[in-house]
Amino acid sequence: MTRGIKIRIARAGEIEDVLEFWAFAAEGKSISDDLPGVRRLIDRDPDALLVADLDGEIVGTVIAGWDGWRCHLYRLAVHPAHRRRGIARMLLEEAERRFVEYGGRRGDAMVLDDNALAHHAWRAAGYARESHWSRWTKRLAAATMAE
Template sequence: MFEAPFLRRIVRCPRTTGGVCLQESRDLFLGEIDSLHIEIRFRNTSTIAKDHQGYNMSRNIDTREFSISDYDGALQVWQRVEGVEIAEGDDREGVARFLVRNPGLSRVAIDGSAILGVALCGHDGRRGHIYHLAVDPAYQRRGLGKRLLDECLDGLRRAGVQRAIILVADDNQRGAEFWKRCGWETIPGAIAMGIDV
C-alpha cells in the first residue's frame, strides 16, 4: 500500500495490477489509472492530469450567475469550508433579497447540477462587497476561487464600482492568505465594526 495526498484527502491505492479509482469526494468518480504507474512524486493535480490522461480532475466545471435555486448546494459548500461563518441574513430569504438587490453579480461554479464553489457579490453604489467566497474542499487549489473572484470583480467594474471590501475572520489564516495572493491588502488603521438593527 502507499498513500497519495490529494487536496487534504488521503487516497489509499493497493499495489496491484489494474485500475484503481482516485476520488476527491465520496460521491464523485473521477477516473481510473494503473496504480503501478503512480509515483509518490505526484503531489498535485496538474501533474497527475498531465501524466495520466484518464485522470481528468477538472471535468466540465463551468461558472454562471448565482440563482436562488442554487441556495441548497451553496449552503452545503459553505458548511464544508472552514472559515465561512453562517450568520443572520444567510438563510434562503436573506440570500434571495441580496440577489434581487444585486442582480448578475454573485457567481457559482458547477459541474452538471453540483455546486462546487460560490461567491456572493454586491455593492452599495460606492463600494463592492464580496461575501462567502467558498470552494468545496475537494476542488480547492485549482483556481476556482480566483475564477469566481475575478468574475465578481468584472461585474463590479461594469457597475462602475472602483473598490471592493471583504471581511476575513482573524482566525481564518488560510482565507487571509488566499485574499493576499489575489492582490487584496489589509486596510491600515481600520477596525471592522457592526450593530444589529
C-alpha cells in the same frame, strides 16, 4: 486545473444548495445564512451571488455586492476537494470584471481574522489587509441563529 468549471449567477431555486454548500465549505456562519437571507439577496441583486459550477455541482461561491459606492465581496468559499485549483481566482476575476463594468474603483472583502487559509487566498488574489479599519456592527433585527 479548472477544466469544466463554469462561473455563473446562482439561481433562485438553488438557495438550499448554496446554504448546504456554505455549511460544508465556508468558514464561519453569517447572520444571513438562511433561506430568507439568501432569498433577499437574490431578490435585491439577482447577479450578486456567483457560483462555480462543475457538472451541475456547486464547488465555489462568492457574493459580489455593488451598492453604487463600493464593491463588497462576501462568502468566498471553495469545496475542500477542489481547492488550490484556481476556482477562487476565477470567482474573484468574474466579480472584479463586473465591478469594473459598474464603475467600481476598489473591492473590499470581509475575511475572518483567524481564517489563515483565507488570508493566503486573498493575498494571492492581490488583496491586502488594511489595519487602519475596523468593522463596526449593530444587529438590526432579532435572528434565529447565532453569529
